[in-house]
Amino acid sequence: MTESATAILLVDDEEMLREPLAAYLRRQGFAVTEAASAAAARSVLVDGTPDLVLLDIMMPGEDGLSLCRHLVEARNIPTILLTARGEATDRIIGLEIGADDYLVKPFEPRELVARIRSVLRRANRIPDAAEQAPAGEDRDYLFEGWRLDVLKHRLTDPDGAMISISTAEYRLLRAFLDHPRQVLDRDRLLDMVQGREAHLFDRAVDNQVSRLRRKIEADSRNPEFIQTVRGGGYRFAADVRRAGTEAP
Template sequence: MTDPIAPQILIVDDARDIREPLGQYMRKQGYRTRLAANAAEAREILADAAIHFVILDIMMPGEDGLSLCRWLVAQGGPPVLLLTAMADETDRIVGLELGADDYLVKPFNPRELLARVRAVLRRSPPEIAPTPSGKRKFANWTHDPDALKLQHADGQLIDITTAENRLLSIFLDQPRTVLSRATLLDLTAGREAKVYDRAIDNQISRLRRKIEPDPKNPQILVTEWGGGYRLVADVEVAP
């Protein structure tokens, strides 16, 4: 199942044999996807859904991809990767001049497209989830996000960093849900170029040393191999 807070990608291409397989591939990589056969459909989706990235074919009937790209950039919209034909060097240059973030020549390897999407998302402005106020209880702990503290049922108080505070809050928002590294990166550190996947692993390790009875055998914040991490605990508002 795709993570409900994973980045959502809009794929705009009039070729169904490209649009639909690409949508399936990106979903398998953990992204949510919306599909549009033309610019008009794309505009409707953009008006109603939170789109984080647009994969946009240049050559389409009606309004072409360059026109839609120009409109997206003017609106301060999400990052855009253009799909171009081999001979369309001029269109590629124009697209980049308009503000497209990257381009890829057809036919392309889906793995290369995935790598380019990830790279652009990392360079995009951070979308850091706000840390909620209010204490919450999980396992034998009470989390106080305003005070940056954890209190154990036995009365022990532990200080946590701002980064640990935000990370724990995200897990408490979605208990028993597998959260991928990419999702956690987006919601904690933002998509900065210097941030790397293992940064999340390091933060998880530090958090485990504070909340797990045995950090080497975690029972609260567990690893889902190939998927990410999951908080295995019920969460309730603390009085």
């Protein structure tokens, strides 16, 4: 998808912020739809799925965190939270839910555009020639009958059924698949999955692991793949290979 076709849903009840920001994003080539509440956003979503949602946390009625959970778990839409400076706890919860990034108000619009492009690239919604995978790195991951499609960010189970995963869950699973049978502590996993300021959100990895276990484990309470290592973190306990390569 080209950047000129990138559709953004901007959800914020502050008209004085929302309208100028929407105008700025349109000048950058994005197609922006505005919503003044979570209810209005849900109405917009009935008619189509945007490429990304910019979501204010503090809104009257349904708050942004509740809507964020719906966007991530039910719709798998990349989401950037817009937060007030004093809402550290809400930012942590947002990342635990699966939001892709956050930006603290007031912010520089150019920084927001950079964050949007970064999230869209990670979600594979826009191409970036400068970040094309090296030869061989676009091969799918295979483990115990499962397949993770690197280019389309799709996960299929041994029966061939597609399993919906969020952008954060994809990044976490790929971190495990890149390091099979290795113990990865929380700091290292958070750095791989969340990147910037990950050390502030050490609870996020446990929540993301729990969500991912529910997707890929036959019994998430007795995991076969993502095993907890006491005092160490987690280990992906399966052999992994890339499509087109011989099994180990």
